[in-house]
Amino acid sequence: MTAIHKSDALVIGGGIQGSSTAYHLAQRGISVIVLEKDTVSRHASGVNAGGVRLLGRNIAEVELSKAAMKMWHQLDDELDADTGFRARSLINVAADEADLNALRSREQQMHGLGYFHEVMLDKQELRERLPHVADHCVGGVVSEQDGYAIPFHSTQAFRVAAERKGAMFCEGEQVQQIRKVGNSWLVSTVTQQYQAEHLVNCAGAWADLISVMIGDNVPMSYSAPMLMITARMPHFSTPVVGAVSRPLSFKQFENGTVLIGGGAKGFADRANNTTRLDYSLLASGAHNAIEFFPIMKTACINRMWSGLEAYMPDNLPVIGKSTRSNNAYHAFAFSAHGFQLGPVIGQVMADLICEGHSRFDLDPFKINRYERKVL
Amino acid sequence: MANTLTALSFNNSYDIAIIGAGPAGMSAAITASAAGARVVVLDDKPRSGGQIYRNVDASPLVKPAVLGDDYLKGSQITAAFKRSEAEHIRGVNVWHVGDNGEVLFSLEGETQRLTARQVIVATGAMERPFPIPGWHLPGVMSAGSAQVMLKSDGIVRDGAVFAGTGPLLYLIVAQYLRLGVKVKALVDTTPKKNYVRSMSEVTGALSAPAMLIKGLGLMNEIRKSGTKVYRFADSLKVMGDDAAAGVSFCVSGTSHEIVCDHVFLHQGVIPNLNMTRALGLQHHWCVQQLCWKPTTNNWGQSSQGFVSVAGDSSGIVGAESAAAMGRVCALGQLVNIGLMSEPQAVTEAANDQKFMARQQHFRRFIDCLYQPIDQHRKPVDDNTIVCRCEERTVKDLKQGFAQGGREPNQLKSQTRCGMGPCQGRMCGHTVSELLADWRNEPVDDVGYYRLRTPMRLVTLQELSRFTDVKPTVTPTAVNSEELDSCEKGSSLQEKAQ
Numbered sequence A: 001m002t003a004i005h006k007s008d009a010l011v012i013g014g015g016i017q018g019s020s021t022a023y024h025l026a027q028r029g030i031s032v033i034v035l036e037k038d039t040v041s042r043h044a045s046g047v048n049a050g051g052v053r054l055l056g057r058n059i060a061e062v063e064l065s066k067a068a069m070k071m072w073h074q075l076d077d078e079l080d081a082d083t084g085f086r087a088r089s090l091i092n093v094a095a096d097e098a099d100l101n102a103l104r105s106r107e108q109q110m111h112g113l114g115y116f117h118e119v120m121l122d123k124q125e126l127r128e129r130l131p132h133v134a135d136h137c138v139g140g141v142v143s144e145q146d147g148y149a150i151p152f153h154s155t156q157a158f159r160v161a162a163e164r165k166g167a168m169f170c171e172g173e174q175v176q177q178i179r180k181v182g183n184s185w186l187v188s189t190v191t192q193q194y195q196a197e198h199l200v201n202c203a204g205a206w207a208d209l210i211s212v213m214i215g216d217n218v219p220m221s222y223s224a225p226m227l228m229i230t231a232r233m234p235h236f237s238t239p240v241v242g243a244v245s246r247p248l249s250f251k252q253f254e255n256g257t258v259l260i261g262g263g264a265k266g267f268a269d270r271a272n273n274t275t276r277l278d279y280s281l282l283a284s285g286a287h288n289a290i291e292f293f294p295i296m297k298t299a300c301i302n303r304m305w306s307g308l309e310a311y312m313p314d315n316l317p318v319i320g321k322s323t324r325s326n327n328a329y330h331a332f333a334f335s336a337h338g339f340q341l342g343p344v345i346g347q348v349m350a351d352l353i354c355e356g357h358s359r360f361d362l363d364p365f366k367i368n369r370y371e372r373k374v375l
Numbered sequence B: 001m002a003n004t005l006t007a008l009s010f011n012n013s014y015d016i017a018i019i020g021a022g023p024a025g026m027s028a029a030i031t032a033s034a035a036g037a038r039v040v041v042l043d044d045k046p047r048s049g050g051q052i053y054r055n056v057d058a059s060p061l062v063k064p065a066v067l068g069d070d071y072l073k074g075s076q077i078t079a080a081f082k083r084s085e086a087e088h089i090r091g092v093n094v095w096h097v098g099d100n101g102e103v104l105f106s107l108e109g110e111t112q113r114l115t116a117r118q119v120i121v122a123t124g125a126m127e128r129p130f131p132i133p134g135w136h137l138p139g140v141m142s143a144g145s146a147q148v149m150l151k152s153d154g155i156v157r158d159g160a161v162f163a164g165t166g167p168l169l170y171l172i173v174a175q176y177l178r179l180g181v182k183v184k185a186l187v188d189t190t191p192k193k194n195y196v197r198s199m200s201e202v203t204g205a206l207s208a209p210a211m212l213i214k215g216l217g218l219m220n221e222i223r224k225s226g227t228k229v230y231r232f233a234d235s236l237k238v239m240g241d242d243a244a245a246g247v248s249f250c251v252s253g254t255s256h257e258i259v260c261d262h263v264f265l266h267q268g269v270i271p272n273l274n275m276t277r278a279l280g281l282q283h284h285w286c287v288q289q290l291c292w293k294p295t296t297n298n299w300g301q302s303s304q305g306f307v308s309v310a311g312d313s314s315g316i317v318g319a320e321s322a323a324a325m326g327r328v329c330a331l332g333q334l335v336n337i338g339l340m341s342e343p344q345a346v347t348e349a350a351n352d353q354k355f356m357a358r359q360q361h362f363r364r365f366i367d368c369l370y371q372p373i374d375q376h377r378k379p380v381d382d383n384t385i386v387c388r389c390e391e392r393t394v395k396d397l398k399q400g401f402a403q404g405g406r407e408p409n410q411l412k413s414q415t416r417c418g419m420g421p422c423q424g425r426m427c428g429h430t431v432s433e434l435l436a437d438w439r440n441e442p443v444d445d446v447g448y449y450r451l452r453t454p455m456r457l458v459t460l461q462e463l464s465r466f467t468d469v470k471p472t473v474t475p476t477a478v479n480s481e482e483l484d485s486c487e488k489g490s491s492l493q494e495k496a497q
Helices: A016-027 A057-074 A075-079 A096-110 A123-129 A151-164 A202-216 A278-291 A294-296 A344-353 B024-036 B069-083 B143-153 B167-176 B192-206 B211-223 B274-278 B317-336 B342-369 B394-402 B408-415 B429-440 B461-464 B480-496
Strands: A004-014 A033-035 A090-094 A118-122 A141-143 A168-171 A178-182 A184-188 A193-201 A220-232 A240-243 A248-254 A259-263 A265-269 A274-275 A298-304 A310-313 A316-322 A329-331 B003-005 B015-019 B041-044 B087-090 B093-097 B103-105 B108-123 B125-126 B140-142 B160-165 B184-187 B228-230 B233-239 B246-251 B254-260 B263-267 B270-272 B285-286 B291-294 B307-309 B386-388
Touching: A004 A016, A004 A184, A016 A033, A016 A344, A033 A151, A033 A193, A033 B274, A057 A075, A057 A329, A057 A344, A075 A151, A090 A096, A096 A118, A096 A141, A096 B041, A096 B386, A118 A123, A123 A141, A141 B211, A151 A168, A151 A344, A151 B408, A184 A259, A193 A202, A193 A344, A202 A310, A220 A278, A240 A278, A248 B342, A259 A278, A259 B069, A265 A298, A274 B246, A278 B461, A294 B461, A298 B461, A316 A344, A329 A344, A329 B285, A344 B307, A344 B342, B015 B317, B024 B069, B024 B108, B024 B317, B069 B317, B103 B246, B108 B461, B125 B143, B140 B143, B143 B160, B143 B167, B143 B246, B143 B263, B160 B233, B160 B246, B167 B211, B184 B233, B192 B342, B211 B408, B233 B254, B233 B408, B270 B291, B291 B429, B317 B342, B386 B394, B386 B429, B394 B408, B394 B429, B408 B429
Parallel strands: A004 A033, A004 A193, A033 A168, A090 A240, A193 A329, B003 B087, B015 B041, B015 B108, B041 B087, B108 B307, B140 B263, B160 B184, B160 B263, B184 B228
Antiparallel strands: A090 A141, A118 A141, A178 A184, A184 A193, A220 A259, A220 A265, A220 A298, A220 A310, A240 A248, A248 A259, A265 A274, A316 A329, B093 B103, B103 B108, B125 B270, B233 B246, B246 B254, B285 B291
């Protein structure tokens, strides 16, 4: 016999989405328990590239991302912690005329929707902001509010702030079974039992398994986006840098190390919590970095790694209520760009639980958006 | 005839890939290739021999005999290795060994790839970090680097203080003295209680009396030279603000200070873990040697079936046992790939296994006698640096621990301790032991860092040119002049560590 742990809400997954959800719920006086199968921030939330990016967002995400960005700029104060957030601006570099054309049509679309945070740069403006950019680069686009944060510290900051407000985090608790009895969700782990009225699925690369237990099918996949970081090098770039049409993304931290990403995927072994790297793809990432920034030729790679991340076929997350069960909610499959949304997603989840709705249009993120209506 | 490969073309698949050409790697290669296995040996030095037999067949010294008989013995095994059919890729940095048998290595600034059915890790030992106040200052080096400089380039430092414990420390001091180099003092931190405790192992030591006598001989040699020797020292510190200015220590409560510009520290050796950890092999904490060891069976086979670990990288065994272990690992793998029957391997391994068992008695005595004291492994002073790359102190780690960094990887994410270029080589053991104390739990429960590729720094440019579809091979051999400069480069690298 084991005593059952009761709370108003149960969150499954101790990444940034789960920790932020716990924080926002606790802040509103909702008792909440977070079940994390490993340790908080162990997977994608702890080892991602830390990009805090509004630039180039899918239109469906712009409102959420704008709201999140506003929160990032005050997050250290709000959580009374150091998330490592630095507003450094983000520049996507255009390598040729085709890139510039793509930027122009994006600008037209954004302006048409009333969004003006993405500003195009000509060749000279680009050079002023990025003196070490390669000669062949013809321009770019900048978002001034963007920057980076330290993912592990950010997620921990939400966790600690949530705990201060009474949330409970249980690590090493892998969910084995979920049942709905009356109005209660009953969740079992290997040794413990939990009961709550509301259930939130923030299980990242394992969220499809939790969805099925809740009663929602979802065509989610998972993969292992790869990163590498260099040893310290002389300061050469303040803004975070991306490329319009190439898989390239890097940022130089204050200590001089350069984190290089770009979304290339390694091989995920979800059952064993591990990944394997694809070195030839990392090689092409290295090639891109040098092509855009020749100064990086002599940079020494210190570590390469990847984390386990969930993806949807359209690379948009699942955010919202379960379509099959009452009082169950999802926030997962952020497809390698969910870190920046973390602060606002917790708020959205808390709104759905406390108010029954969100001020954001969540239709594009419905879990059943791939269900075929007619055969 | 042995094929020594540098930039010449090599096959890209082998029966057995051996990482490291020290006594373990060389003897494994000799045994395996004699039985018909296609063997490749990859090593970071320009010549075979490992650390112990570094440059044994090409010493820069006029009279290499000062380095001792044990060193000279190495030329027999290096000669046998050269006669073997094993291919030897030298002067390369292996920067990745995958759990699929993929080996990536840097050869003259280009990354190359090969695959092997079986892998033997024989990456040897490294000196145990000595995290005391001031150990990070310029002018402080490990005693091992003093020996590397001596064996590779014939360079010595006059008027240095040697401090610490363990046979290697006394050996290097003796080698210095034989060359007429002045040694300011030997500060021996072996505590009295170790002499008492090790007496219980003395029957073991007596089963290998030759080695014991050798050790006593070194101490006598040092005393006779008139070198100042302080015994039973503790509370060792390196003085100085921007560079080493001397050492301070206590002997039975009396404090001493010696002014000097060069300090060589040494408190034994531990397995070089980066490869076995990066491979994700199972490890355990060895209470006798106070270090992590990959868990292996009688054949040196690790938790990952196709990987065996031989020599000091599996736990400190010494050169002769390492050579025996290399042979045993090779026999086990010959069975795995179908080139030898199991009964034959059992028969052929019997003598080596018996020898290793006998040596273990002596090892217990040595481990007990030269066990480094707690305060020199688990720093207590808040300002002592634990992680040299990221300059993290005991105080930083305590803070990280208080904020939830209860396990080495969490603590690393929290504080950056272990995130630098050495990938935790210099702080990993300290962190495991400190956390075990703070948590009041066994070190085994605390664990170690998850290690990442690359095991050696690789430039972005080198990686950018890598393709695993078609290896690019330069058709020119490296001549001996270039090898010499390469050699200096590698010794500099050792010093930097």
